[in-house]
Amino acid sequence: MAKHDNEEPWVTDDPRGAKSGKRATINDVARVARVSKKTVSRVINQSPFVKGDTRERVEKAIAELGFTPDPQARGLAFRRSFLVGLIYDNPSPTYVVNMQQGVLDALKGSGLELVVHPCNRNSETLIDDIRGFIERQRLFGVIMPPSMSEDERVIALLRELDCPYVRIASVSLDEPGSMVVTNDHLGAAEAARRLADLGHTRIGLVRGPALFRSSTVRGGGFREALAERGVPLNPDYEIEGAYTFESGVEAGHALLSMPNPPTAIFTLNDDMAIGVMQAARERGLELPRDLSVVGFDDLPMASRVWPNLTSVRLPIRDMGRMAAEKLLAPMRGLDPAKLDQPEVRPSLVVRKSDIPAT
């Protein structure tokens, strides 16, 4: 006789809970598999010291009962939770969301969850705040994108608390096992080659704040690649911005009001590129006819502004995934330093904002 649908789902005879309605525990599994809970624990934790058929019996019971170990109980016993913290101060929503997504890609199926922790690097309570967060939650590990990844006070704290971490940055700041290095240098170099190939010789550069590593690295890559093409960068055409739209507007006016203004401008992020475009427009220039602009980041906005902005794209989501994989490596018996991960390769997305010099 076929079993009809349960009308009272809370009175169930399905094998998931010995006592209906409650989740199966390690004790239920032990009873069904006729072993001690310690042996079940060994199977959960993939101990090699379990005989083949014992393991099979336990695995069968686990499947039958739909058992999943309780992370809180496990965490309490392990003195370490199953939570990964993402600590960041990056103001770009697109960056943050892509990074979160990448970390989640890697965490999927691992039983770990992602706890987000945005913060302000200039806050006086930053360190105490992070200390409280990590100590209280006994985090499994922490991932930090720039510019948090560049804060050595936080790194010292993490080491003191013995909390595993992976840093994402444009230069190698740590041992390979706890670093994902993003090739910003190469990305800026591609932008330089593009502008040189288009025949530009008077080229402006709008950098970011000097204390951001990315600014130094991107600026360096741009300058070097330009020099290789025999197009030296005129220092007068270099301006330090703040990585904001407004600072881009300002830098744009400064560059375009020069007696012999640049015919192309590379900005070290998209917000400033769009600021430069705004300045050009305010000065009555037509784009891209009177000025080529290239940005960095490839924000969604880049393909929406008019003319569509040529920009350097970094695989943010992949970077997040790679960082999380390094964090998980020890759990999987792997060496994070030797993980077979592809290099982070930036790519230049060519659109409509850059044209040949006239």
Next chain:
Amino acid sequence: MAKHDNEEPWVTDDPRGAKSGKRATINDVARVARVSKKTVSRVINQSPFVKGDTRERVEKAIAELGFTPDPQARGLAFRRSFLVGLIYDNPSPTYVVNMQQGVLDALKGSGLELVVHPCNRNSETLIDDIRGFIERQRLFGVIMPPSMSEDERVIALLRELDCPYVRIASVSLDEPGSMVVTNDHLGAAEAARRLADLGHTRIGLVRGPALFRSSTVRGGGFREALAERGVPLNPDYEIEGAYTFESGVEAGHALLSMPNPPTAIFTLNDDMAIGVMQAARERGLELPRDLSVVGFDDLPMASRVWPNLTSVRLPIRDMGRMAAEKLLAPMRGLDPAKLDQPEVRPSLVVRKSDIPAT
């Protein structure tokens, strides 16, 4: 004699840990305060059944030892974790990040943490996935912005699992205690009044997908307010888009290729507004001279495109905060339905994309 800085921080005599280096536990507090751990527990959980001076002794000991209860241990005993889940499928990074920030604003100091859980509403495994997430983590509660908040399958699941939740939506879908209603209706009405005041009579409307509540609500608010001003909306000028840039481009071409095209277009989100602008430009129109455009969302992009886009802004961060406060209310002995929360008021941010009809 002044104590010099510790050279060996792991051998410390600071009072934080009875045994140096280890965090203080409830037992340490009980010993110092000369009470049972149960009494300490009562103080932590704000039980009213503790005598005044006993409470003070315990609180002093807690402060002295820098004690914070371990959320994992507490969670295990409570059968409920101290994690709030944010479950969403919203594709806008700005929306997501602002919402997260608002939730975190409210969570600050509560000891709760935010676990993010983006998902795909069309996935076949959606329900099983969410079930696993909630059961495994024994979430304290869940917050769902649109369109997740509109999925009744998930709501049924949440009820079955007895997991508290708060929904954010443009209409009231639930009891007041578990709803934050965003006044999209009013926002769209303001846009309508603005265009009517500018003298436009041939007005286009680009809606979102019909199954999004926000599209129905915003569309309704726009239509009604327009009618009140005596400017009925020509049904031929209404088009359903997909809330994407591309669908905005398409809708823009459709509307602008009509024999007697609209002089103003309202789109129910910014991505489509910018798409309409792109279409206008592709057709050789000059903006805003030949076409006024108003959007909804006020993305960062809105103030970057040229001409700067007039748009309806919703206080996303406040909405996230309010939702989290409702979730926390019971913990604070409050009734979430009677929380003294300000109404969610949209505002029209007027910029440069809308001008008087000629």
Next chain:
DNA sequence: CTGAAAGCGCTTACAG
């Protein structure tokens, strides 16, 4: 290779 005991740091259920 397997298990019985004790413990992780809290709370519930029960007494008094």
Next chain:
DNA sequence: CTGAAAGCGCTTACAG
């Protein structure tokens, strides 16, 4: 108003 015992669901440390 307060506390001793048992328990939440796991793991560690120790035996065998």
